[in-house]
Amino acid sequence: MATRKKSATEAAASKPETPAPVMAEKAPADAPPVESVTAPAKAGKTTAKAEKTPAKAEKAPAEDAPAAPVKAKKAPAKSRKASAKAAPDDVLAADEDPAAEEADPAAAAEVVLATEEEPAAAPPTKPAPRAPYVAPMAPLPDAFGTDRVVIMARDPESAFIYWEVTANGVGHARTALGDTAVNARLTLRIYVGEGAAARFEDHTVSDWLGRFTYFAPQPGLRLAASVGYLAENVFVHISQSLPARLPRRGHGNDPIRFVRVGPRRLTPPQKASAPDIAGLPGTPGGPAAGPGLAPSAGGSGGSAGAPAGSHHLVPNPETRR
Amino acid sequence: MNAPKPAPKGTLSMVLHHHLPYIRHPEHPFFLEERWLFEAICETYLPLIEAWRRLEADGIDACFTLSMTPPLANMLEDGLLMQRFRRHLDGLRELADKEVRRTQGDHDFHRLARFYEARFAEQARLFDHVLHGDLLAEYRRLQDAGRLEIVTCTATHGFLPLMNHDRAAMKAQVSVAAADYRRIFGRTPPGIWLAECGYFPGCDDMLAEEGIRYFFVDTHGILDASARPVYGVFAPIYCPGSGVAAFGRDPESSKQVWSSKEGYPGDFDYREYYRDIGWDLDLDYVAPYIHPDGIRLNTGLKYHRITGDTPHKQPYNPDRAREKAAAHAANFVFNRQAQARWLAPGMDRPPNIVSPYDAELFGHWWFEGPWFLEALARHIHQHQDEIALTTPGRYLDANPENQEAQPSLSSWGDQGFATFWCNETNEWIYRYLHHAAARMADLARANPEPDDLRRRALTQAGRELLLAQGSDWAFIMRTGTVVDYAVRRTRDHLHAFSRLDDMLSGRAALDADWLAGREAQWRIFPQLDYRAWSQG
Numbered sequence: 001m002a003t004r005k006k007s008a009t010e011a012a013a014s015k016p017e018t019p020a021p022v023m024a025e026k027a028p029a030d031a032p033p034v035e036s037v038t039a040p041a042k043a044g045k046t047t048a049k050a051e052k053t054p055a056k057a058e059k060a061p062a063e064d065a066p067a068a069p070v071k072a073k074k075a076p077a078k079s080r081k082a083s084a085k086a087a088p089d090d091v092l093a094a095d096e097d098p099a100a101e102e103a104d105p106a107a108a109a110e111v112v113l114a115t116e117e118e119p120a121a122a123p124p125t126k127p128a129p130r131a132p133y134v135a136p137m138a139p140l141p142d143a144f145g146t147d148r149v150v151i152m153a154r155d156p157e158s159a160f161i162y163w164e165v166t167a168n169g170v171g172h173a174r175t176a177l178g179d180t181a182v183n184a185r186l187t188l189r190i191y192v193g194e195g196a197a198a199r200f201e202d203h204t205v206s207d208w209l210g211r212f213t214y215f216a217p218q219p220g221l222r223l224a225a226s227v228g229y230l231a232e233n234v235f236v237h238i239s240q241s242l243p244a245r246l247p248r249r250g251h252g253n254d255p256i257r258f259v260r261v262g263p264r265r266l267t268p269p270q271k272a273s274a275p276d277i278a279g280l281p282g283t284p285g286g287p288a289a290g291p292g293l294a295p296s297a298g299g300s301g302g303s304a305g306a307p308a309g310s311h312h313l314v315p316n317p318e319t320r321r
Numbered sequence: 322m323n324a325p326k327p328a329p330k331g332t333l334s335m336v337l338h339h340h341l342p343y344i345r346h347p348e349h350p351f352f353l354e355e356r357w358l359f360e361a362i363c364e365t366y367l368p369l370i371e372a373w374r375r376l377e378a379d380g381i382d383a384c385f386t387l388s389m390t391p392p393l394a395n396m397l398e399d400g401l402l403m404q405r406f407r408r409h410l411d412g413l414r415e416l417a418d419k420e421v422r423r424t425q426g427d428h429d430f431h432r433l434a435r436f437y438e439a440r441f442a443e444q445a446r447l448f449d450h451v452l453h454g455d456l457l458a459e460y461r462r463l464q465d466a467g468r469l470e471i472v473t474c475t476a477t478h479g480f481l482p483l484m485n486h487d488r489a490a491m492k493a494q495v496s497v498a499a500a501d502y503r504r505i506f507g508r509t510p511p512g513i514w515l516a517e518c519g520y521f522p523g524c525d526d527m528l529a530e531e532g533i534r535y536f537f538v539d540t541h542g543i544l545d546a547s548a549r550p551v552y553g554v555f556a557p558i559y560c561p562g563s564g565v566a567a568f569g570r571d572p573e574s575s576k577q578v579w580s581s582k583e584g585y586p587g588d589f590d591y592r593e594y595y596r597d598i599g600w601d602l603d604l605d606y607v608a609p610y611i612h613p614d615g616i617r618l619n620t621g622l623k624y625h626r627i628t629g630d631t632p633h634k635q636p637y638n639p640d641r642a643r644e645k646a647a648a649h650a651a652n653f654v655f656n657r658q659a660q661a662r663w664l665a666p667g668m669d670r671p672p673n674i675v676s677p678y679d680a681e682l683f684g685h686w687w688f689e690g691p692w693f694l695e696a697l698a699r700h701i702h703q704h705q706d707e708i709a710l711t712t713p714g715r716y717l718d719a720n721p722e723n724q725e726a727q728p729s730l731s732s733w734g735d736q737g738f739a740t741f742w743c744n745e746t747n748e749w750i751y752r753y754l755h756h757a758a759a760r761m762a763d764l765a766r767a768n769p770e771p772d773d774l775r776r777r778a779l780t781q782a783g784r785e786l787l788l789a790q791g792s793d794w795a796f797i798m799r800t801g802t803v804v805d806y807a808v809r810r811t812r813d814h815l816h817a818f819s820r821l822d823d824m825l826s827g828r829a830a831l832d833a834d835w836l837a838g839r840e841a842q843w844r845i846f847p848q849l850d851y852r853a854w855s856q857g
Contacts, residue, residue: 140812140815140816144756150755154738154743154744155738155740160743211752241486244485245730246730247738251544251547251548251550252726254547254548256548256549256551258723258724260721260722261564261717261723262721
């Protein structure tokens, strides 16, 4: 976030008017005994561990960190990476918190203010481990004993597929293949397109229980998947999915028509066309909106507009278009 | 005598999506994730209610659109959670009081401590003595008074595009939400916020069956519709067959608020989110107000403004920030006026600018957000006549004739489709969710007239399934924040569902005590009808 070059206005706004009265640097003049002390190593360590604990809802910077959205964003990314690597069964079986093992260097730099009660001489005691909200649970079952394949459109260019085949389903398929079954391969067949352009792609798979991401050659395609055995150009289905359609990019070519809708019912079209404003702002091919002031200040040092962190009150720019 | 205002050139629909996942842990005296609700009440919901009440008292003609998700509504009416919120607010008041004493002698910080002291005292007065702890009653009243148009959401924020092979599962997400809305607000929901703006062609049929008139999609949901949208996103389109209207997000007004680089919330005079005394002060001093295990948390008392790209943050000045929020509101209105002026000549109706936001942006992340919204409403009412605030329902009443076209599959998540909720971090959940949904439909159809205990088991099975389906868990797994909690919640509800399935299918004995325990903890949707799954 803090990479944009500042305008003259912003630069003026950001120019320190007075030495910044950061709390850790300047204590109230007539407050009860207040000293700035560096956090004992143990305290820093404790804080760092806490920051990485998934149960922590929000992340704050070290004392001298800038607005810190960058740091705050990066920490979750680590967790995401770790999570992404985990196989589903690993995830399901994991009752420990691997992230809690890591320390956050930003937190270790924290400076702690003494209070009126205690000058914070003694390091805080190490917190007890937090109890899980439920007792560790057995992993979810690997399979449900049902032949099934499901395809789900993710975006204009990809679909997610998962499947399960059972011994019974495999047996039926191999029986149907007869003598050729000896060379048969478990195959995920993906049907692409429709009508005269319809075709299919075969992907050999090894597991009776699996998942696959299909990358389509173009948006808007109708897709379906089937799992079965393939031998000598003969494919025997074990299970077939319902079709899914990838979203298009760009509008379709349906005729333009207007309808009047009363409360909960359609009435016939009232007119066939309407003034065409294609090309206006926000319409396909249109320019940016008309004249207007830019916001009066930018956010190069800001964080409130870049809510990153781990809280799920999350208008997070990463997750909103 | 004042002349009547001329008809506005355009209209503006400000849509605030209120949502938190259902988190309720009576088994723990303190549960960290429950604080999400408490912080949102303090920082967003109460400040917004205060703003709407002030606008109402001053006779400002302003109506906002608000989506209230069923999990949030159910938490707001939960006695335990509201009792815990009250304890949270007491803690804030105590901390502010200590801060007033601690900061004596430092003009800037002492002034801020007094600001927080007064703010929390006023929130306590509002919550206890004006609202009597019942926020939902106030939302109801504001809607009945024409100050808000409240829409529902899928039952547990379930993301429909990833359920679209299972009509029963989707229909239950919609019909359970609509029934709960009728229970709480005493009327049919006028519209719906599809979770994450997740739409796929065909799901509008289920909305029409519940009497829902409209929903929202991201910009490309309209621009990539089945026919060229002649008015772009500045007028709704009707879905063919269902006649449900889709309103598209205006990208320009969204960017002015959302953008981390160009948006208002990054102004240097606004409060710095990432500096909080929960992190700045001595651990022993803040210990009573953070996690009991000593984990540092944001307390809500923040003394610095963003200042700039510098580690040296300057003291926050609420008065200056409030003035800046008013200036930004005026700027926002100015830009909407410019849009309306530009668009109106090419349209046979006033262009409608739809600006949807997560409500929690206002107040929680952007502290001055509620001031901004209040100033925006006042500015529109008092200083111009080119645009007017409206709601989608009012817009449809005034403009019942619209283009018919099918919006495209879309969401407002990163990249605009379903990938954020289905990728290598979270795709493993769908096998389990889909299986459970299919089993739930089988169970509902196989048990048309159960005895009382079986009915309770069927109902709880529905709750467990719905709670597992919330898009929040996949979202959290993707963002990598509190992944452990999201995984546990998903597994917990799926395990519970599986156990209920076993009991209802005769593979295990019905355990009334265990069932009563689940009912006591996961009590969302008190009037849930399991037959919602038999109608797909």
